[in-house]
Each structure stands twice: as structure tokens, then as C-alpha cells.
Amino acid sequence: MVALVFENVRLSTLVQIAGGSFLMGATGLYLVQKSYQKKVRALPHYVESLKIIADHDKAREALGTPIELGTVDLADRLHNYVDKTKSMLMVPVTGSMAAGFMEVRAVRDTPAGVFSTATIKLHLDDEVVTIYDTGAWREEKSSNPTTTPSTTSK
Incomplete structure (x- = not known):
């Protein structure tokens, strides 16, 4: 039954759906990036x-x-x-x-x-x-969770 549905769909229609999905996804990512940049610039x-x-x-x-x-x-x-x-x-x-x-x-x-x-x-x-x-910044071993502490070899 599923095979019958796809037999009637044209290749050009599938290409249009794929292209539209890509365009919407790329636009969404661009808008999210712009939104975060705006938030950073407002800090x-x-x-x-x-x-x-x-x-x-x-x-x-x-x-x-x-x-x-x-x-x-x-x-x-x-x-x-x-x-x-x-x-x-x-x-x-x-x-x-x-x-x-x-x-x-x-x-x-x-x-x-x-x-x-x-x-x-x-x-x-x-x-x-x-x-x-101002002298207010104090270095710690790692305040950023994405950094890893350095290891020393003996």
C-alpha cells in the first residue's frame, strides 16, 4: 500500500519538498544565530x-x-x-x-x-x-565547564 503512494509522487515534487525543507531549516538556524548575537550585544x-x-x-x-x-x-x-x-x-x-x-x-x-x-x-x-x-577577575582552576584541567606527567 505504501509503495502505491510513492509510485504516484513525481520526482520534481520530492525535490521541491526537500528544497523547501532545507531553505526553512537554514533560515531558522540563521535567525537563531542572529537572535543570540543580539542577546550577546545587549549584555x-x-x-x-x-x-x-x-x-x-x-x-x-x-x-x-x-x-x-x-x-x-x-x-x-x-x-x-x-x-x-x-x-x-x-x-x-x-x-x-x-x-x-x-x-x-x-x-x-x-x-x-x-x-x-x-x-x-x-x-x-x-x-x-x-x-x-578592576582586579575583580580571579582565575580558578576552571570556571568554564567545557575546559579540562591540564595533566602533568611524572
Whole structure:
């Protein structure tokens, strides 16, 4: 009985169904990606870091103006994450003279609290420039659950 149903379906109809499904799926993934990028750009420490780097003379000299931002790689959970009390973002930055990454680290006292920017570092080809540091960021063995502790051999 099932074979009879598929005998009457044209190949062009199946191709159209497959193409439409692919198009809808790709559009859905694109919209989800855009939604997450919008949420990241609305984070308070992201917005604050943009103001700080735009007002920092050495950053403007190193990158050149205008400073443009790329999109955060949401698949890179080692460098881009938000957990209960810590957040780290690696944002691609480009200027007229150089390009690199802006590393933004933020902390909050409670999981319901608001993040405040703790450090901002500018990673360029030949140097790392600390733009802003409150001393609030404390390195732990691993605050990010996707990292693995290093092992030492004896």
C-alpha cells in the first residue's frame, strides 16, 4: 500500500519538498544565530567594553579608526561563555591599521545580579594590551565547564 503512494509522487515534487525543507531549516538556524548575537550585544559588560575601548587612546592608536566589531563565535565555548558568576567574550575587532580580538571578562556577585566588567584586553598580532582591569577577575582552576584541567606527567 505504501509503495502505491510513492509510485504516484513525481520526482520534481520530492525535490521541491526537500528544497523547501532545507531553505526553512537554514533560515531558522540563521535567525537563531542572529537572535543570540543580539542577546550577546545587549549584555551590560559588552556595551560597557565598547565605550571603554572607544575612549582608550592606545587602543585607537593600535587599531586605527573607525573600530568595527565582528560577531562572537558562539561555538567557541572555551573563549565565549556566560556562567553563574563569570563571563568571558572574545570579540573580533578591526580598525584601519590592525585587527585582533577584544577579550572581555566580567563578574557578578550572585547569579541573579548584573555583570560588571572586570578586565578588557586587546589581543593584536604582536602584543596584548590591557585596556581595563578592576582586579575583580580571579582565575580558578576552571570556571568554564567545557575546559579540562591540564595533566602533568611524572
